[in-house]
Amino acid sequence: MKTILSIVCAITLMSPYLHAAETYEIGQKDKDFTKKELTIKKGDTVKFKNLDPFFHNVFSLSDAKFFDLGSFPQGESKEVVFDETGEVEVECAIHPNMRMTIKVEE
């Protein structure tokens, strides 16, 4: 009985750390991202999908996540795992008016 109680307590205490990673989808539509802000948990994935009939790029030069997904055409998508907390400014290099912020929380 004592053992079971200990396990239950441990799970309860650790629950904030047992977040199952999720995947969020952000579209690229009409030369804009479909969301301007997104809050996710550390370890989550964001999938960027191009919905426009021409190429887009996705990149970030932020300290919390530095990446360049190159360019990809309509219908294709690319994913990024956000493994550090912080604020990530995401842009399209071809279309600089396309900007969004991803807040990565613990």
Place this chain on the structure above:
Amino acid sequence: MKNPLKTALIFALCSVLQTSLVTAVQFKDMVFKAGHPSLQNWILPAVPMPKDNISTQASISLGKILFFDTRLSGDGNMSCASCHNPLFGWSDGLPTAKGHKSKVLARANPVITNTAFNSLQMWDGRKKTLEDQASGPLMSGDEMAVNLPVLIAFLNNNKQYTDMFAKAYPGQEINITTIAKALASFERTIISDNSPFDQWVKGDKKAMTTQQISGFKLFSNPDKGNCEVCHSAPNFTDNGFNNVGLASFGDKDADMGRYVQKPIGLMKGAFKTPTLRDITLSAPYFHDGSSNTLLEVVEHYRIGGIIKDNLSPNLKALTLSQAEMNDIVAFMEALTTKQEPFTLPIIPLSH
């Protein structure tokens, strides 16, 4: 026959779009008839202004005088208008600019026509607003090379200037901020929004020729001219950056363009998409001034660029006949607003 509900929806969508700079009407939904609702997103909105620099007659007048005053340069022989000259469509007619002591610079002088609508300024987008941009060339050693403290003292010792600054920016000092604000106010008056194309979009069936309408279709069709992919509504630019495969990108020490601002591989040799409004007035074309005519520009795109290393993914070789290229050029010729005589300001000489 178009579906009336779809037409109504496009019209509603365009009404919303007119207040923004977003293009959302796809080629398949465009109806190439004068005044059609599907084309209304090409009408320019009101000129946007920052809240801390709403134009007034006083700020515009001051900005116009400053813009033409050669004493804003280190040698006292260059004004903003030396490079952005109304005689040359607000550029200078040269392949690339000539700066301080006639030093030949790497890039063409961009026009200031409709820069009020740009979300980024300069060929590489390194300046965000017209206010930010206006101070750049003034103080660049390669361009106007002004000694700022000397300029501020000069303006403060000229009663006409101090009166004009006091009227335009009451309670504010004469400094680089108020100088730049005034210049930006004037630049926001250089607008092209009443071309034959604009008149046709607003419903004047006779404003464009049959050839020009054909050219517009080819311009917008992604499988033909594919021009609208970057030169989009309403200002014929999406403010984007592309390497368009110019021969100069093959040069040793080629200009890296936007890459210096955003070190993303795709941006090597990429430059900002210029507006095409009043484009007939500002040859030569491209950031390196390498094309003398609009037909040469279209031919460059027809072959899909010359240097294909790092070419923008949105560029592709085009299937266009000579007649079709001529149609696209004819369409671009319809983007120039009829020019009215421009009145030069009187420069305040007295001290």
